Amino acid sequence: MKSVLKTSIIYLPLLFIFSFARAQQGEVKLELNYNYSLPLGGFKNNVISNGSARGFAGGLKYVLNDKIDLGIYTGFQDYYQKYPRTVYHSDGQDISAVLSNSIQTVPLLGKVMFNPMGDKKAMIQPYVSFAAGINMIFFSQYLGEFGSAQNSVSFMAQAGAGVQIPFSKWSRSGFQLGVNYNYVPYSKNGYDNLNSLGIHAGVHFPMR
Amino acid sequence: MRKIMSLFSAVVLAALFITGCTKEPLNNLTNEESRIYITNRDSAVNFNSYTTFSISDSVGVIDNGDAYKSLNAVDQAYLNAVTKYMKQAGYTLVEKGQKPDLGINVSRIYQTSTGVMSYPDYWSYYGGYWDPYYWGYGGFGYGMPFYAYSVYSITEGALSIDLLDLKNVATNKDKIQLIWNGLIRGSGIFNEATADSQVKALFDQSAYLHK
Numbered sequence: 001m002k003s004v005l006k007t008s009i010i011y012l013p014l015l016f017i018f019s020f021a022r023a024q025q026g027e028v029k030l031e032l033n034y035n036y037s038l039p040l041g042g043f044k045n046n047v048i049s050n051g052s053a054r055g056f057a058g059g060l061k062y063v064l065n066d067k068i069d070l071g072i073y074t075g076f077q078d079y080y081q082k083y084p085r086t087v088y089h090s091d092g093q094d095i096s097a098v099l100s101n102s103i104q105t106v107p108l109l110g111k112v113m114f115n116p117m118g119d120k121k122a123m124i125q126p127y128v129s130f131a132a133g134i135n136m137i138f139f140s141q142y143l144g145e146f147g148s149a150q151n152s153v154s155f156m157a158q159a160g161a162g163v164q165i166p167f168s169k170w171s172r173s174g175f176q177l178g179v180n181y182n183y184v185p186y187s188k189n190g191y192d193n194l195n196s197l198g199i200h201a202g203v204h205f206p207m208r
Numbered sequence: 209m210r211k212i213m214s215l216f217s218a219v220v221l222a223a224l225f226i227t228g229c230t231k232e233p234l235n236n237l238t239n240e241e242s243r244i245y246i247t248n249r250d251s252a253v254n255f256n257s258y259t260t261f262s263i264s265d266s267v268g269v270i271d272n273g274d275a276y277k278s279l280n281a282v283d284q285a286y287l288n289a290v291t292k293y294m295k296q297a298g299y300t301l302v303e304k305g306q307k308p309d310l311g312i313n314v315s316r317i318y319q320t321s322t323g324v325m326s327y328p329d330y331w332s333y334y335g336g337y338w339d340p341y342y343w344g345y346g347g348f349g350y351g352m353p354f355y356a357y358s359v360y361s362i363t364e365g366a367l368s369i370d371l372l373d374l375k376n377v378a379t380n381k382d383k384i385q386l387i388w389n390g391l392i393r394g395s396g397i398f399n400e401a402t403a404d405s406q407v408k409a410l411f412d413q414s415a416y417l418h419k
Contacts, residue, residue: 036240054230094247097244144394145242145395
């Protein structure tokens with residue numbers, strides 16, 4: 001009984017995946033996106049509250065079947081904020097400075113994308129995605145012109161949703177538009193996370 | 209081949225995007241914003257207990273270990289500003305021969321190396337820059353009751369204002385204690401036009417420094 005259960009757990013998802021296999025199976029597509037990012041939570045409250053219009057994301061996705069894509073994604077986002085001059089107090093010392101925070105992030109993620117209407121030739125194809133991997137974080141903080149930098153690598157998980165719009169009914173290339181919630185724990189310098197919401201738009205096309 | 213070219217194009221576009229669109233914090237600072245004002249104090253001192261002060265007649269220039277005195281227009285502007293804000297804080301300016309409670313030395317410090325500038329390091333040779341004899345205590349030394357440091361990463365200078373306790377030399381084991389220090393670092397210092405506002409910033413953040 002136990003072995004039947006074990007076998008079911010392992011093979012049923014695969015059976016589910018391969019049951020959707022269609023003509024595009026095995027195709028590799030390149031996806032490129034412009035990305036706007038909004039810091040959330042502790043990232044927004046304690047580090048940088050400005051949204052970042054300086055980002056992109058892209059990757060290669062393998063079309064497992066009409067409904068499921070597997071991919072490797074990366075990207076870049078630049079966050080920056082300058083805070084007005086403030087006096088920072090510590091025991092016996094006061095420092096008046098303009099504080100600037102500058103953060104660049106480069107994620108490297110494995111992603112699964114589920115297209116519930118992938119087997120239908122609809123002009124608007126919704127999708128949901130889940131990704132996990134690492135995020136390389138380059139954090140510079142300046143008091144006036146005097147800075148210090150700290151580079152680190154953090155775990156990152158991402159949940160996303162959006163739509164894909166083929167260039168034509170039978171095209172395997174198209175536009176996509178979506179949002180991602182990015183979970184990035186970050187426990188340095190008294191901060192707790194670098195979570196963000198990303199809004200992206202871009203194109204995808206087969207690699208022939 | 210087309211696959212490789214597509215990937216190569218994507219990488220080149222991404223690289224162009226990264227280098228072109230990153231906001232460089234140092235390029236987004238004015239001279240005023242680049243400056244930091246640091247004040248340190250001896251927390252055990254009651255600044256209200258002092259009444260009179262005297263200020264040095266010139267500015268000490270500490271240039272990578274060499275030291276000399278200077279009194280150009282810029283130096284005079286800093287001396288004037290310190291005098292002005294000490295008076296506004298309620299202290300009375302007297303000649304140094306009138307046994308002032310507080311002595312003030314102003315120094316321009318130039319460093320051409322990078323790293324951490326430790327006050328004790330610079331302070332350990334303080335008697336060589338400012339002979340205690342100047343304050344009427346020949347043969348005495350200086351004492352620094354607190355540890356402080358400033359991190360710097362460029363090869364430029366700092367302006368330092370040191371407030372010395374001349375009133376309690378005898379009770380401080382024959383040492384002229386540093387009781388307050390103001391340090392200005394960043395772009396556009398040593399400037400006659402902004403000397404007053406720079407010194408004002410140090411006094412503004414030292415509300416405890418008053419008679």
